[in-house]
Amino acid sequence: MNASDVNDYNSIALGINAPIYSFYAGRILEKTGIASGLCLDVGCGGGYLGLALARITTLDFVFIDASPEMLSCATVNIATHNLTTRAATLLGQVQAIPLPDESVDLVISRGSIPFWDELPTAFREIKRVLKPGGCGYIGGGLGDPKLRAAHMERMKKEHPEWHGGQRKIPRHDDRHYSDALESAGFDSFTVTRNDEGMWIELLKAKM
Numbered sequence: 001m002n003a004s005d006v007n008d009y010n011s012i013a014l015g016i017n018a019p020i021y022s023f024y025a026g027r028i029l030e031k032t033g034i035a036s037g038l039c040l041d042v043g044c045g046g047g048y049l050g051l052a053l054a055r056i057t058t059l060d061f062v063f064i065d066a067s068p069e070m071l072s073c074a075t076v077n078i079a080t081h082n083l084t085t086r087a088a089t090l091l092g093q094v095q096a097i098p099l100p101d102e103s104v105d106l107v108i109s110r111g112s113i114p115f116w117d118e119l120p121t122a123f124r125e126i127k128r129v130l131k132p133g134g135c136g137y138i139g140g141g142l143g144d145p146k147l148r149a150a151h152m153e154r155m156k157k158e159h160p161e162w163h164g165g166q167r168k169i170p171r172h173d174d175r176h177y178s179d180a181l182e183s184a185g186f187d188s189f190t191v192t193r194n195d196e197g198m199w200i201e202l203l204k205a206k207m
C-alpha cells in the first residue's frame with residue numbers, strides 16, 4: 001500500500017471498522033479463555049484487533065507487521081489508547097518471528113493470512129513461539145452478517161474507492177490451511193468458514 005492507502009486504511013479501521021475488531025476480540029476471549037499473559041498480533045497493521053482485545057483483558061501485546069508504514073500507525077494507535085506500558089511493536093515477517101521459543105500465550109491475526117507465503121513455515125514459527133497450552137485465533141472477516149451489512153453500506157457511501165472488491169485480496173483454499181497446519185505439527189486445530197468469515201483456531205499441545 002502507498003502512504004495514502006495506509007492512512008485511509010488506518011482511518012477506516014479506527015472508524016467504520018472499529019465494531020468489527022471489538023466483535024472478534026470478544027470471540028477470541030470467548031473461544032480461548034486467555035485473558036492474561038502475552039499476546040502476539042501477527043500482520044497487525046495499525047494494531048486494531050490487539051487494541052480491541054486489550055480493552056477486555058489484561059494481556060500484554062507484541063504487534064508484528066512486515067510493513068514499517070503500518071507499524072508506524074500501530075505505534076501511534078498504541079499511544080492514543082494509552083497502552084505503551086502493555087505493548088511493543090516488531091518489524092518482521094510471520095515466517096521468521098523475532099521472538100524466543102515458547103514465549104507467547106496467544107497468537108491472533110486478522111486479515112493478514114491471505115498474504116502469507118510459505119504457510120507451513122509461518123505455522124511452524126507460530127508453533128515455536130507459542131507456549132505449550134497456548135492458542136491461536138487467526139483468520140479474517142467483517143464480523144457477523146449485521147456488522148458486515150453496516151460495513152458495506154458505509155463503505156459504499158463514504159469510501160467507494162475501497163468498496164466492491166476493486167482492491168482484490170489473494171485467497172488460499174481451506175485445504176491449503178489444513179495441510180500447512182498439519183505439516184507444521186499442529187494436531188489440534190479447526191478451520192471454519194461461515195458467516196463470521198474464515199477462522200483457524202489452534203492449540204499447541206501441553207507436553
Ligand SMILES: C[S@@+](CC[C@H](N)C(=O)[O-])C[C@H]1O[C@@H](n2cnc3c(N)ncnc32)[C@H](O)[C@@H]1O
Nearest residue numbers: 043044045065066067070093094110111112115
Ligand atoms: C489487510 S492488512 C490487515 C491488518 C490488520 N490485521 C487488520 O485486521 O486490519 C494485512 C497486513 O498483513 C501484513 N503482512 C502481510 N504479509 C505479512 C507477513 N508475511 N508477515 C507479517 N505481516 C504481514 C501487511 O503488511 C498488512 O499490514
